[in-house]
Amino acid sequence: MTRRRAIRSVFYIVLLALAVFYLLPVYLMVLTGLKPFNEVDLKTMWDLPTSGLRIENFIAGYRQLAPNLRNSLAMVIPEALLSSLLGSFNGYLLSKWKFRGSNVIFALILFGMFIPYQSILIPLVKFMQTINLYGDLPGLILVHIIYGIPITTLIFRNYYAGIGTEIVEAARIDGGSLFGIYHHIILPLSAPSFAVVIIWQFTQAWNEFLFAVILTNQSNWPVTVALNNLAGSQLVQWNVLMAATFLAALPTLLVYIFLGRFFLRGLMAGALKG
Amino acid sequence: MTRSFSLRMPQLILAILLILAGILSIRFLSGTELEIAGKNLTSIALLISGLVFYSGVLVIVAMFEDETILSMALLFPSIVAVAIFVYGFIGWSIRVSLSKWKGLNPDYTWVGLKQYTDLIFHDQRFLIDVRNTAVFTVGFILGCLILGLGLAILLDQKLKGESLFRSIFLFPMSISFIASGVVWAWLMNPATGSRTTGLNLLFQNLGLDFLISTWHATPPPWGMAYTVIPAVWQLSGFAMALYLGGIRSISEEIREAARVDGASELEIYRYVILPMLSPVTLSAVIILGHMSLKIFDLIVALGRKDQRLDVPGIYMWTTTFDGTNYAQGAAIGILMLISVAILVVPYLITSMRAEAEL
Numbered sequence: 001m002t003r004r005r006a007i008r009s010v011f012y013i014v015l016l017a018l019a020v021f022y023l024l025p026v027y028l029m030v031l032t033g034l035k036p037f038n039e040v041d042l043k044t045m046w047d048l049p050t051s052g053l054r055i056e057n058f059i060a061g062y063r064q065l066a067p068n069l070r071n072s073l074a075m076v077i078p079e080a081l082l083s084s085l086l087g088s089f090n091g092y093l094l095s096k097w098k099f100r101g102s103n104v105i106f107a108l109i110l111f112g113m114f115i116p117y118q119s120i121l122i123p124l125v126k127f128m129q130t131i132n133l134y135g136d137l138p139g140l141i142l143v144h145i146i147y148g149i150p151i152t153t154l155i156f157r158n159y160y161a162g163i164g165t166e167i168v169e170a171a172r173i174d175g176g177s178l179f180g181i182y183h184h185i186i187l188p189l190s191a192p193s194f195a196v197v198i199i200w201q202f203t204q205a206w207n208e209f210l211f212a213v214i215l216t217n218q219s220n221w222p223v224t225v226a227l228n229n230l231a232g233s234q235l236v237q238w239n240v241l242m243a244a245t246f247l248a249a250l251p252t253l254l255v256y257i258f259l260g261r262f263f264l265r266g267l268m269a270g271a272l273k274g
Numbered sequence: 275m276t277r278s279f280s281l282r283m284p285q286l287i288l289a290i291l292l293i294l295a296g297i298l299s300i301r302f303l304s305g306t307e308l309e310i311a312g313k314n315l316t317s318i319a320l321l322i323s324g325l326v327f328y329s330g331v332l333v334i335v336a337m338f339e340d341e342t343i344l345s346m347a348l349l350f351p352s353i354v355a356v357a358i359f360v361y362g363f364i365g366w367s368i369r370v371s372l373s374k375w376k377g378l379n380p381d382y383t384w385v386g387l388k389q390y391t392d393l394i395f396h397d398q399r400f401l402i403d404v405r406n407t408a409v410f411t412v413g414f415i416l417g418c419l420i421l422g423l424g425l426a427i428l429l430d431q432k433l434k435g436e437s438l439f440r441s442i443f444l445f446p447m448s449i450s451f452i453a454s455g456v457v458w459a460w461l462m463n464p465a466t467g468s469r470t471t472g473l474n475l476l477f478q479n480l481g482l483d484f485l486i487s488t489w490h491a492t493p494p495p496w497g498m499a500y501t502v503i504p505a506v507w508q509l510s511g512f513a514m515a516l517y518l519g520g521i522r523s524i525s526e527e528i529r530e531a532a533r534v535d536g537a538s539e540l541e542i543y544r545y546v547i548l549p550m551l552s553p554v555t556l557s558a559v560i561i562l563g564h565m566s567l568k569i570f571d572l573i574v575a576l577g578r579k580d581q582r583l584d585v586p587g588i589y590m591w592t593t594t595f596d597g598t599n600y601a602q603g604a605a606i607g608i609l610m611l612i613s614v615a616i617l618v619v620p621y622l623i624t625s626m627r628a629e630a631e632l
Contacts, residue, residue, distance in 0.1 A: 018443070025454065046476050097342070105349070108361075109356050111618070119608055149352050178336075178344055178348075209570070
């Protein structure tokens with residue numbers, strides 16, 4: 001039994017060492033952010049603050065990113081809500097009202113989530129310019145919703161496939177219509193998958209960079225674009241940058257900490273049904 | 275299924291109202307510009323008007339009581355959106371890539387495959403990009419799979435604090451590539467002497483000087499290999515979650531049977547569990563592989579457009595939007611698409627077939 005205990009201790013040591021590796025970047029951001037300005041020095045990057053904790057760095061970081069945090073929020077909330085509604089309906093139709101060729105259509109839709117967006121970027125920019133949605137958030141929201149159709153449809157379709165066909169068949173025999181069955185049977189069971197999709201789309205759109213940098217102009221930059229710009233600027237101190245990065249990552253981090261269960265399910269759906 | 279048509283007055287009135295409202299607002303909008311709070315929302319309003327019009331059509335379709343047609347009609351807007359924004363735009367990009375469009379004004383003069391042959395045979399930068407992508411892809415996939423499998427096996431030991439550890443290994447996935455690139459650029463700071471900082475400073479403080487590295491500033495091609503570290507930091511948790519799911523789905527009876535046959539725990543993993551995980555490995559390779567072929571934001575934030583860390587995604591961006599070489603940018607985009615399609619399409623087709631057989 002002692003051998004077994006020794007092995008278990010080794011496991012713990014390995015796990016703890018790995019946990020330190022995973023937490024290191026967050027530790028650095030928080031530690032730097034909490035130091036007073038006069039203690040910030042690249043040479044003492046890893047030292048604990050000696051004269052108490054301050055939030056000056058976070059305030060300075062927030063000043064840099066405040067408008068962009070607001071832009072991201074204004075973009076992400078309508079985007080997540082609308083694309084979950086659309087995905088729910090698509091998923092319902094493609095799982096419970098299949099028609100000849102619906103599986104092919106689903107596969108063709110699904111391919112859209114794998115494409116490198118560089119392969120559609122030039123037409124997208126020209127198109128958005130033509131319809132006057134270039135440079136601003138409504139256009140970015142529309143783009144995120146459309147390119148979100150594959151993943152949202154996939155998550156809802158897989159979830160609805162798990163709802164017994166018998167219930168739906170029985171309702172059909174009783175004269176239930178397509179809308180009636182959705183409203184009375186499917187929708188009340190959908191809360192978990194709505195949570196998964198809303199959280200997934202929220203995280204994706206918050207973290208997205210390519211569309212954001214190409215399709216918005218400076219006053220509408222979401223936080224990823226502004227942060228990347230801040231990191232390239234010579235005028236911003238690294239300690240302020242660390243604090244700003246933490247603030248930019250905080251919303252999705254909080255979503256993960258409090259709603260991680262749903263986040264993980266979205267993740268798994270992204271891997272299809274291996 | 276019976277096909278019938280039942281005319282119900284309330285529905286008909288609703289349908290007519292929706293169609294009229296749609297048409298009227300489209301006509302109104304096509305003459306003016308709609309601005310709300312300084313934003314030009316004419317196109318969004320047109321889109322909504324179109325959808326109002328279409329929902330009127332849907333109400334009429336619903337009266338035919340043929341659910342198949344109704345189902346198709348309801349999917350129609352999403353299908354059109356994907357058809358235009360994915361397939362239409364890919365086609366358009368291909369057309370651009372076959373032209374000599376350089377400069378702000380579109381020039382669709384046909385030059386055949388010239389952009390592609392120039393990139394593949396004469397372009398040093400693109401060759402570096404391909405090599406960098408290869409180094410990154412191999413390192414990233416191997417790193418994620420090995421670390422992910424190791425973590426999953428460790429977490430399978432029913433240790434205390436399992437869920438806390440699992441959360442710690444997974445949380446980097448919730449952070450953007452930009453944010454992690456910015457932090458890791460500081461961690462992997464290659465400065466030496468009195469300016470030593472980041473991980474190098476940490477190693478120095480801990481007396482682990484042999485670990486001090488020049489990181490991604492290492493001369494090519496190995497500098498690129500260091501960009502794998504933040505990428506593995508972010509996505510090994512994903513591989514871990516996949517593997518842990520796979521391991522947990524293998525029934526305890528199978529393991530018990532192997533134990534009865536005298537297999538050690540190690541042998542059970544090696545000869546029983548590992549072979550059963552190969553479908554999980556395949557999924558992980560497809561997902562991680564397609565991500566690494568398109569890797570972009572992480573390298574932008576980490577390398578700040580350092581030419582030695584260039585990848586096709588960055589080349590496409592700079593040549594198109596800084597250099598206005600649209601034709602070349604489109605060709606790079608299409609080459610990226612082809613590389614991803616080779617990886618993903620067979621997988622998509624087989625999983626669709628497997629599902630159809632169920």
